[in-house]
Amino acid sequence: MHRDGIDGTGDTRHALGDFLRARRGRVAPEDVGLTGGGRRRVRGLRREELAQLAGISVDYYVRLEQGRATQPSPEVLDALARALGLDVAERKHLATLAGSGHGPAPKVRVSPLLRRLLEAAGSLPAFVTNHRLDVVAWNDLGSVLMGGLAEPGRRAPNEALYLFLDPASRALFPEWEDRAVEAVGQLRVSAGRYPDDVELTALITELSSLSAEFRRIWSTGEVVMCARGRKRLRHPAAGLLTLDYETLHVPAAPGESGLEMHVFSAEEGSQEAAVLARLASPAAAGEVLAPSGG
Structure with a gap:
């Protein structure tokens, strides 16, 4: 679904969830010690599987993806990053999306x-x-x-x-x-x-x-x-x-x-x-x- 922009761009409530959803889709269950388990409706990990790996409740993770919880703690972010196998750049981006208090668009000046x-x-x-x-x-x-x-x-x-x-x-x-x-x-x-x-x-x-x-x-x-x-x-x-x-x-x-x-x-x-x-x-x-x- 497209909101303001694409996949939550310009919509701070949904950008975090969109990123988590995309990263969840690239993790094969077998890579994190889980069985594929027959027919799967989605690629990658299910929500409940990622929540289990990160040590958080399924309900809280669902609220993160849906934009109803927007400021997870550093501990939760670290657990999600580990479970998803994020690299340094992706970890920084995850932390940016979970931040608050965004200011106006910056000006561009070439000195x-x-x-x-x-x-x-x-x-x-x-x-x-x-x-x-x-x-x-x-x-x-x-x-x-x-x-x-x-x-x-x-x-x-x-x-x-x-x-x-x-x-x-x-x-x-x-x-x-x-x-x-x-x-x-x-x-x-x-x-x-x-x-x-x-x-x-x-x-x-x-x-x-x-x-x-x-x-x-x-x-x-x-x-x-x-x-x-x-x-x-x-x-x-x-x-x-x-x-x-x-x-x-x-x-x-x-x-x-x-x-x-x-x-x-x-x-x-x-x-x-x-x-x-x-x-x-x-x-x-x-x-x-x-x-x-x-």
Whole structure:
């Protein structure tokens, strides 16, 4: 059932229950020492099974899922997290959903220092996103690598809209499904943290109404927090590039949204490092690079 947004987004009474329901659905009874027990109407654990594993009453757990109990104790949250096998990011999200006293949606501001850092990155592609996955700043190489951010009208300035509504994103990201799951997981974290952000709620509602793939991934209850790793991107001239990335978290001033600066790099002496250096060179404008594969 859709309420304000999708699956309780923008509805703090139901967001906690929706998340618990989604996580409950992914736990196989056999994985926690329970028998499957014949035909089951739902995937994963039954409500009474999860309540038993967490050491709480079935009635209380049902009230949590239905939004009639909204502020469980830290002990209950810890027991539920253990029973569901939540990872660190999911535990933090669960605690956020169970919190109270949410304030207004934060403002977004890119400081002059952050802009100088982007330009100083030189041959390292970099761009900055807010909690809605709006790309709010970038350097020249970051724009080129991420599908033409600096070119008005070429692509949506929001990463989630670009991924789910623009077919060009599948050419840019060979592992499109992984990137899509990351985006949905990040939006879910933000929805729990900023339930009063009407722009965020509108974004998730739009994606839900226009993309069946977004609805599919959202229904899993996936939670993702960006950190570091390796990604493959396809440049139209240079071909397929395998790059390391690091997510730098920019602290927020009171009333503002914290930002994330995503920086890509390549191992020194590698073919990718040479390609990035050439792309960053002023002489690269209009130059056709030899593809690196893919």
